[in-house]
Amino acid sequence: MLALKLSLVALSMLSATWAARRFGHRAGGLIAGFPLIMAPLIGLLLLDLPGGRVAEICWTTLANFTACVGFIVAMGWSVVRFNWWQSILIASGAFFALTAVTYFLPGPRFITVGLGLLSIVVGPWLIPAGRPPEGGVRVPPMELGFRLAAALLMAASVLLLAADTPPLVSAMLLTYPINGSVLPAFTRALYGGPAARSVLTGFGIGLRGVGLFLLATALGLETFDNRWLGYVLGVGCAVGYALWLWRGTRR
Numbered sequence: 001m002l003a004l005k006l007s008l009v010a011l012s013m014l015s016a017t018w019a020a021r022r023f024g025h026r027a028g029g030l031i032a033g034f035p036l037i038m039a040p041l042i043g044l045l046l047l048d049l050p051g052g053r054v055a056e057i058c059w060t061t062l063a064n065f066t067a068c069v070g071f072i073v074a075m076g077w078s079v080v081r082f083n084w085w086q087s088i089l090i091a092s093g094a095f096f097a098l099t100a101v102t103y104f105l106p107g108p109r110f111i112t113v114g115l116g117l118l119s120i121v122v123g124p125w126l127i128p129a130g131r132p133p134e135g136g137v138r139v140p141p142m143e144l145g146f147r148l149a150a151a152l153l154m155a156a157s158v159l160l161l162a163a164d165t166p167p168l169v170s171a172m173l174l175t176y177p178i179n180g181s182v183l184p185a186f187t188r189a190l191y192g193g194p195a196a197r198s199v200l201t202g203f204g205i206g207l208r209g210v211g212l213f214l215l216a217t218a219l220g221l222e223t224f225d226n227r228w229l230g231y232v233l234g235v236g237c238a239v240g241y242a243l244w245l246w247r248g249t250r251r
Contacts, residue, residue, distance in 0.1 A: 051227035058218035065116035067098035069123035076127030080193035084185040124204035213238040
């Protein structure tokens with residue numbers, strides 16, 4: 001399972017790098033934000049767990065999207081004033097603090113899930129606009145290798161540590177935005193703060209597709225007797241959102 005998860009991380013990173021080469025920094029962030037990792041993992045969970053348990057996992061992940069969006073917003077504000085590693089530290093601090101607040105927030109589930117959905121909607125608007133160079137980005141093979149190595153090392157550390165930690169720590173580790181930290185960090189170091197902000201804005205817009213997938217999947221799993229109908233509903237909503245964005249960029 002660990003090897004499969006790491007291969008999905010690598011696929012997401014390669015897809016994001018291809019998009020950046022072809023269409024620019026924002027497109028790379030957009031692809032990285034889509035459920036290229038989440039959707040296959042939820043499908044694998046459905047093979048082993050009851051639909052109700054998987055639905056609960058979807059709701060819990062949605063609730064912690066407040067922290068994920070807090071990460072990209074904090075990094076979006078810091079990448080111009082600070083270097084890449086200082087920006088990651090600031091963004092990670094925001095992520096862990098918001099995860100703890102969400103975890104201990106009293107009240108029914110719809111409050112935390114609602115906050116997570118609201119953060120996905122407004123998050124990209126809270127990142128200051130960047131003005132990166134137009135068109136595709138040249139990503140040398142050596143840089144691509146470093147990107148992959150950093151993403152896989154971070155993913156392996158997170159997945160291995162999450163298995164033997166308390167629930168709060170596990171929630172922090174399993175929802176940490178790996179691609180949302182690696183891609184902007186490399187972009188900040190090599191192309192500057194405005195380009196990194198463009199990546200983060202695209203990543204935030206892509207996260208809306210993940211949120212839509214999780215919301216539709218959870219509702220479908222709790223509605224239909226056949227759990228795979230719920231999964232297909234979630235995938236269909238994410239694909240529909242991607243097609244809607246694609247048509248919008250071609251107008």
